[in-house]
Amino acid sequence: MQSPAFRVVRALLLLLIGIFFLFPIVWVLLMSFMTNVDILRSPPSPFFVPTLRNYVALISGHLSTSSGEVQIDYMHNLLNSVILSTCSVIVSLILGVPAAYAFARFKFRGGEDMAFTLLSFRFAPPLLVLLPLLGYFQAIGLYDTYFGLIWVYQLITLPLVLWITRGYFEDVSEDLELAYRLDGHSWLSTFFRISIPLARPGIAAAGLLSFIFAWNNFIFALILGSSSVQPVTVGALAFITASGIEYGQIAAALVLSVIPTLILAIFTQRYLVEGLSLGAIKG
């Protein structure tokens, strides 16, 4: 049995870790309800009069600063983020899940090399690729389009989907698929009815992770698009105005931008737990 002292110490340590990780988030949440004056007060104080003006400014699109009114398009950026991340993940799942299955199940010439090449996209510094790519994109008319950005986002999302789901497919016993095929089903229906459902926790995890990576991307959209397609990460730059940095709005923007990812995480978490609680697939 654990002694009471041990339990107290453990709770204390857990609390410390919790505070350490949660403090910045809590502080940002508080900041989003403060005016710039409150935020910049020294020493900082947790006691202030909460205000909704940061959120109002973001949602209405009118940002009043000391040097006049600035138009910002934050809600449009938020919508862009949703469009870009969602479409990128969907495209990656459509391309990556069958590819991951192929890499997991079949040995073919160059298979490992292909899989590794896709992974190696994650090693390269993005800027190295982006500058020449900018030239091409402008030449063929992909600059500043959703299509072009979603295409480039595949560099982020596809390797993740591929390598995570591949591991899950490898864990699904091949005998399960063979048993299903012996019962008179085609290869394709085996893939959809047996392999994909059994790898679903992995697919959900890969989808969630690649969504977060896509959501957090900054550099691709900064270079390959204008404000009409730029996501929140780039859009937040607008809060660095001529009259100073609008910390309150940045904090509010951050809170708003976290919400979609948070909802998705909570939603897929249910899937993950459900999938994993089915128990290990015996191979």
Place this chain on the structure above:
Amino acid sequence: MSTLILDDVSKIYGKDTRRSVDGVSMSIKDGEIIALLGSSGCGKTSTLRMIAGFEDVTSGTIRIGDKVVNDLKPSERDVAMAFEGYALYPPLRVRENIAFSLLKNRTPRAEIDKRVGAVSDMLEIGPLLDKYPPSLSGGQQQRVSLARAMVRNASAFLLDEPMSQLEPQLRALLRARIKDHMTAHRMTTVIVTHDQTEAIALSDRVAVMDKGLLQQFGTPDDLRERPANLFVASFIGEPPMNIFPGARTENGVVVLNERGEAAFGIAGATGGLSAHDGLHVGIRPHRIHVGGGVPGAETVQGEVLSSHWLGDHSHIGLSVGGCFLIAVGDRDATPPAGSVVPVSIPRDAVHLFDSASGAAIQHGL
């Protein structure tokens, strides 16, 4: 429900030069139960997977009924299989796992329930029907997997190590039930196993494989009394056959000990033997009688080196003229170590093999 014919079937994996299955031919009759027996890597599972359609046939033909199935997909071959790794669908209950293939064929609900009930009673898994596979023990999962195969009405049934995980008592009970069921329903069945007791208990004929080659395909009696070669002779039987180098004499054979000296002779007719120089002599331990006095047997003097009581019989180690011989005896007939006793070797229990090829030359003198 159908014949199953393998004609000169070979399998080479990828760029391998070795044949994993090498020219296997066997003809399995409608409703016959056969076992593919051999140690791991002998090609038995590859053969089974070719019949199921999971592996391409490198050369040769496989026929189920009068249909050549070489190029048919697994789904088109109408075979049922129980996998060694069970291959149960984790999200489905045991009942749904068993009924799975029947649902696909639009079998009426009442009929499905009846058949699932019958097969699960036979395999003692009735109480497990509403559980999920991951909550079952290995032995239980194995029986579910067996039930899922046996509930079908397939042309052929393929069972890969079907009873390896069962407890001994249950195994003995189920062997008899499964055999009765398969015979009653005329199920053409191929069982892959490395357990010769199981192969012999379940099947009408046993195919012994080694290094991809079919060594012998015959009834359990054939394998025991008329082994085709040294491999089968030494593989079948527990304890294994006593095998010694030997030589022909005018009126029989002589068994040589490790130093190449004559240890003892066995008189008898060796008609077709003149051309053979290199010779091996095999004697089944079960046929050697310690104590002597058996009519029609060669009786020699042997020293008892050891005796091992195994619960229902004993293994007696004997030295006869420098040859180490294992015999099987009853408790009453077990002499103490160190004593010298007469040892009877019935002439019809002596097998002669060609040393070079290993092929059997003569069974019984």
